[in-house]
Amino acid sequence: MKKIKIKAPATVANLVCGFDILGLCLSEPYDVMEVSLLDEKKVIIHNEGNSSLPTEPHLNTAGAPLLDMLNEIDGNIGFDVRILKNIKPGSGLGSSAASAAGAVVAANHLLNNKFSKPDLVRFAMSGEKVASGVKHADNIAPVIYGGTTLIRCIFPLDIVQIPAPQLYITVVHPQIEVRTADARQILRKEVQLKDAIKQWGNIAGLVAGLMKSDYDLIGRSLEDTIIEPLRSILIPEFSKIKKQCIEAGALGGGISGSGPSIFMLSKGEATAKEVEKIMQRIYNAISLHHYTYVTSINTEGCTILSQD
Ligand SMILES: Nc1ncnc2c1ncn2[C@@H]1O[C@H](COP(=O)(O)OP(=O)(O)OP(=O)(O)O)[C@@H](O)[C@H]1O
Numbered sequence: 001m002k003k004i005k006i007k008a009p010a011t012v013a014n015l016v017c018g019f020d021i022l023g024l025c026l027s028e029p030y031d032v033m034e035v036s037l038l039d040e041k042k043v044i045i046h047n048e049g050n051s052s053l054p055t056e057p058h059l060n061t062a063g064a065p066l067l068d069m070l071n072e073i074d075g076n077i078g079f080d081v082r083i084l085k086n087i088k089p090g091s092g093l094g095s096s097a098a099s100a101a102g103a104v105v106a107a108n109h110l111l112n113n114k115f116s117k118p119d120l121v122r123f124a125m126s127g128e129k130v131a132s133g134v135k136h137a138d139n140i141a142p143v144i145y146g147g148t149t150l151i152r153c154i155f156p157l158d159i160v161q162i163p164a165p166q167l168y169i170t171v172v173h174p175q176i177e178v179r180t181a182d183a184r185q186i187l188r189k190e191v192q193l194k195d196a197i198k199q200w201g202n203i204a205g206l207v208a209g210l211m212k213s214d215y216d217l218i219g220r221s222l223e224d225t226i227i228e229p230l231r232s233i234l235i236p237e238f239s240k241i242k243k244q245c246i247e248a249g250a251l252g253g254g255i256s257g258s259g260p261s262i263f264m265l266s267k268g269e270a271t272a273k274e275v276e277k278i279m280q281r282i283y284n285a286i287s288l289h290h291y292t293y294v295t296s297i298n299t300e301g302c303t304i305l306s307q308d
């Protein structure tokens with residue numbers, strides 16, 4: 001095989017209470033990436049659909065992980081990467097991670113699966129370092145493993161797949177850009193013990209709720225007393241959207257990744273669509289351009305579209 005085309009999906013990181021440790025893979029939106037083998041040790045990046053992204057491999061979140069991968073391979077091979085970007089950078093939907101994880105998954109197929117999934121996460125985290133200055137795997141792991149993932153530790157890597165019941169995810173992406181690097185800058189470095197205790201309870205409750213298909217417990221645990229109060233001020237109408245969506249029957253939700261997208265989880269599709277209408281109504285009322293998605297959990301992560 002010389003060439004492969006894949007879907008690299010969007011993700012929701014943090015899942016409200018699990019800052020940097022929980023993530024969920026979405027069925028939509030997704031980028032399309034085509035990766036071809038070269039007979040020279042180099043990486044070439046072509047951006048299709050978003051010309052503002054860097055083409056220098058070490059500055060592109062797809063390129064940096066592939067350069068790391070090439071450092072661990074003998075011989076004269078390299079990769080030519082075409083990225084058709086549908087997930088807007090700075091959206092909070094894991095745009096940087098889709099490119100980073102998609103690139104290494106595709107390249108690994110071309111190498112007959114030489115590397116393990118934890119190896120791929122390790123390479124792909126270099127992409128997140130390029131995007132936000134920090135290695136974190138909460139968007140990367142769900143793209144590589146699919147479904148819902150817990151990053152118990154990144155050094156050394158310890159990734160746990162969390163089984164989850166069927167859930168519908170409604171996402172609204174207001175057309176403002178929040179760079180993860182900036183959204184991390186505003187966080188406090190210290191956390192009060194009483195807030196940490198509350199957060200630990202919610203993380204454990206959310207994981208238990210997902211594993212037991214206990215929808216009420218999932219809803220009660222979607223609470224964040226540490227990050228959300230600081231970041232939500234960057235997102236227009238955040239509290240109004242959250243309150244009205246929960247009143248309409250959503251289990252709960254909050255900021256997707258570092259924002260500005262907001263996500264809500266619902267048990268049924270009808271509720272998820274009602275939630276979408278509420279999001280649209282609130283942003284239309286202030287004339288804020290936005291995109292919405294009603295989607296589901298993608299249990300496969302990256303999928304192959306074609307290969308030859
Ligand atoms: N292939 C790429 N795809 C997306 N962003 C890239 C890529 N290469 C470099 N970048 C840079 O990464 C930054 C976007 O990443 P950032 O983490 O801020 O947004 P995000 O991935 O949409 O958000 P989040 O991680 O909260 O979901 C931008 O500065 C962008 O130029």
Ligand SMILES: N[C@@H](CCO)C(=O)O
Pocket residue numbers: 013014019020021132136138139180183184257258
């Ligand atoms: N956990 C990361 C996800 C965004 O990349 C954050 O919230 O900063």
